[in-house]
Amino acid sequence: MKCNVRLSIAIPDSALSDEDSKRDKSIKVSQFARACSVFRVSTIHIYHDRTTEYVKDRALIKTILRYLNTPQYLRKRLYPIQGLLEYAGILHPLIAPHHKPLVDLRKLKVGDIRVGIILKQQGKLCADAGLGRLINFKGRANDGDMVTVKFSSVYPNLEAVEALESDITYNYWGYEVKEAPNLSCLLSASASTEVLITSKSGKNFGSMEQELIKRMNYVDNLLIVFGAPKSGLFDILEREGKDIRSYRFVANMFPLQGTKTVRLEEAILGTLAIINHILT
Amino acid sequence: MKCNVRLSIAIPDSALSDEDSKRDKSIKVSQFARACSVFRVSTIHIYHDRTTEYVKDRALIKTILRYLNTPQYLRKRLYPIQGLLEYAGILHPLIAPHHKPLVDLRKLKVGDIRVGIILKQQGKLCADAGLGRLINFKGRANDGDMVTVKFSSVYPNLEAVEALESDITYNYWGYEVKEAPNLSCLLSASASTEVLITSKSGKNFGSMEQELIKRMNYVDNLLIVFGAPKSGLFDILEREGKDIRSYRFVANMFPLQGTKTVRLEEAILGTLAIINHILT
Numbered sequence: 001m002k003c004n005v006r007l008s009i010a011i012p013d014s015a016l017s018d019e020d021s022k023r024d025k026s027i028k029v030s031q032f033a034r035a036c037s038v039f040r041v042s043t044i045h046i047y048h049d050r051t052t053e054y055v056k057d058r059a060l061i062k063t064i065l066r067y068l069n070t071p072q073y074l075r076k077r078l079y080p081i082q083g084l085l086e087y088a089g090i091l092h093p094l095i096a097p098h099h100k101p102l103v104d105l106r107k108l109k110v111g112d113i114r115v116g117i118i119l120k121q122q123g124k125l126c127a128d129a130g131l132g133r134l135i136n137f138k139g140r141a142n143d144g145d146m147v148t149v150k151f152s153s154v155y156p157n158l159e160a161v162e163a164l165e166s167d168i169t170y171n172y173w174g175y176e177v178k179e180a181p182n183l184s185c186l187l188s189a190s191a192s193t194e195v196l197i198t199s200k201s202g203k204n205f206g207s208m209e210q211e212l213i214k215r216m217n218y219v220d221n222l223l224i225v226f227g228a229p230k231s232g233l234f235d236i237l238e239r240e241g242k243d244i245r246s247y248r249f250v251a252n253m254f255p256l257q258g259t260k261t262v263r264l265e266e267a268i269l270g271t272l273a274i275i276n277h278i279l280t
Numbered sequence: 281m282k283c284n285v286r287l288s289i290a291i292p293d294s295a296l297s298d299e300d301s302k303r304d305k306s307i308k309v310s311q312f313a314r315a316c317s318v319f320r321v322s323t324i325h326i327y328h329d330r331t332t333e334y335v336k337d338r339a340l341i342k343t344i345l346r347y348l349n350t351p352q353y354l355r356k357r358l359y360p361i362q363g364l365l366e367y368a369g370i371l372h373p374l375i376a377p378h379h380k381p382l383v384d385l386r387k388l389k390v391g392d393i394r395v396g397i398i399l400k401q402q403g404k405l406c407a408d409a410g411l412g413r414l415i416n417f418k419g420r421a422n423d424g425d426m427v428t429v430k431f432s433s434v435y436p437n438l439e440a441v442e443a444l445e446s447d448i449t450y451n452y453w454g455y456e457v458k459e460a461p462n463l464s465c466l467l468s469a470s471a472s473t474e475v476l477i478t479s480k481s482g483k484n485f486g487s488m489e490q491e492l493i494k495r496m497n498y499v500d501n502l503l504i505v506f507g508a509p510k511s512g513l514f515d516i517l518e519r520e521g522k523d524i525r526s527y528r529f530v531a532n533m534f535p536l537q538g539t540k541t542v543r544l545e546e547a548i549l550g551t552l553a554i555i556n557h558i559l560t
Contacts (some may be wrong), residue, residue: 039538040537252313266549269546
């Protein structure tokens with residue numbers, strides 16, 4: 001069994017506006033990261049929410065999301081001690097397939113893949129793939145690029161090339177974090193992508209489930225859009241001059257909810273659980 | 281639209297074994313409470329997990345669950361300051377229909393319902409329903425009972441009786457917390473109840489969804505069982521001399537999961553989201 005749909009989500013840069021402290025904001029971001037990783041989300045888009053004067057936490061959101069997605073062995077190199085990561089130590093790890101442990105160099109096989117960082121040393125490219133020593137890298141890349149490397153030659157002459165998409169045979173290989181100036185530009189740029197807009201005032205998702213499943217036979221990507229703690233997607237789109245009714249799939253994912261509100265971290269996890277259930 | 285299925289969940293008393301501090305344990309319990317309230321769970325069973333020597337947090341789990349379910353206006357009376365509630369102040373509230381605000385006594389109508397505490401004052405029963413004064417209560421109850429009262433007479437001669445199940449016309453009216461000495465006794469006591477056992481080694485839930493939906497035409501209750509952070513239900517049932525294969529619905533709710541593990545708080549919310557989706 002395999003799920004061929006690539007999932008992305010979009011969250012606003014005001015996503016943390018209902019948390020007061022940096023500690024609680026950090027924990028909330030880690031909950032987004034966990035939910036996305038459990039359900040194999042490939043891209044997390046952070047869009048600018050124009051409905052609020054709230055001082056946004058965009059830097060905190062993207063830094064923690066990227067940090068948690070980075071294999072442990074690359075973190076020291078990529079993330080010098082900084083205020084945004086003050087609470088990184090208390091966040092639940094993702095433990096996903098691209099977070100590989102240290103292995104004995106002699107046990108590496110041709111075709112093995114690992115996430116690495118490209119470094120230029122004395123004019124030559126090499127990769128830090130968390131193996132205790134640098135690996136010769138054959139290919140085009142820039143100093144500092146994070147790439148998935150594939151071993152093309154074994155110990156003691158370890159050498160790696162950039163892995164192709166087809167080399168990554170794991171169910172999941174982490175997410176990317178992207179930024180969007182607003183939501184409508186993100187939605188209009190999505191021609192090969194179907195969009196699912198989540199909203200308490202949408203129709204029950206059950207009533208459109210079959211239509212969405214059918215639709216996913218024709219497109220490869222599903223982008224699931226979430227609103228902000230203080231404004232729903234109706235308001236956010238309206239502020240951008242768009243009418244939510246012009247979108248095909250506007251769904252209430254949690255009909256008959258027992259609480260007044262569903263928190264964003266709950267909405268993301270719950271929605272992805274339902275989508276994973278119907279698409280796998 | 282209405283969901284007629286009564287949902288319960290069962291969690292082990294070792295549910296917090298992967299959290300170190302009382303703060304993080306408390307937050308985790310509040311996540312259980314939130315998930316159960318969003319999806320209208322009527323009973324949370326806490327069963328004893330025999331597979332671990334871990335010092336259990338049963339008192340912490342049940343106290344915080346009950347505290348969060350209690351309307352704010354009754355908390356001072358029911359919960360004197362205590363160590364188990366040290367972090368109650370930082371937990372996300374449920375904000376469910378039975379958490380009613382203070383209302384003007386003159387605006388109460390016959391038939392209005394509120395959660396109250398029965399008190400015996402000078403030989404007479406009355407109820408504290410968070411209205412700034414006690415209400416005469418007609419009926420049988422003991423001092424200290426928490427009951428849902430229904431107003432049978434309006435201001436200034438306010439009087440209330442115990443509400444019947446049929447008086448509670450809200451979608452959701454909170455959960456009960458019950459304790460079970462072990463899991464198998466809980467499962468065998470469930471004749472009018474179907475049981476869904478969640479396990480990563482179960483079959484994909486999708487393969488049994490239709491069968492479960494059909495089954496729910498014949499029983500009113502669905503009990504969803506969760507394992508512990510450190511032992512799955514296969515082990516927990518085996519330690520009780522039961523074979524997990526003797527149960528009809530043993531489901532992997534999260535096929536193709538991208539992370540090594542799904543945390544208990546994630547499993548509860550994700551599972552309830554899926555069940556709510558298929559049953560409403």
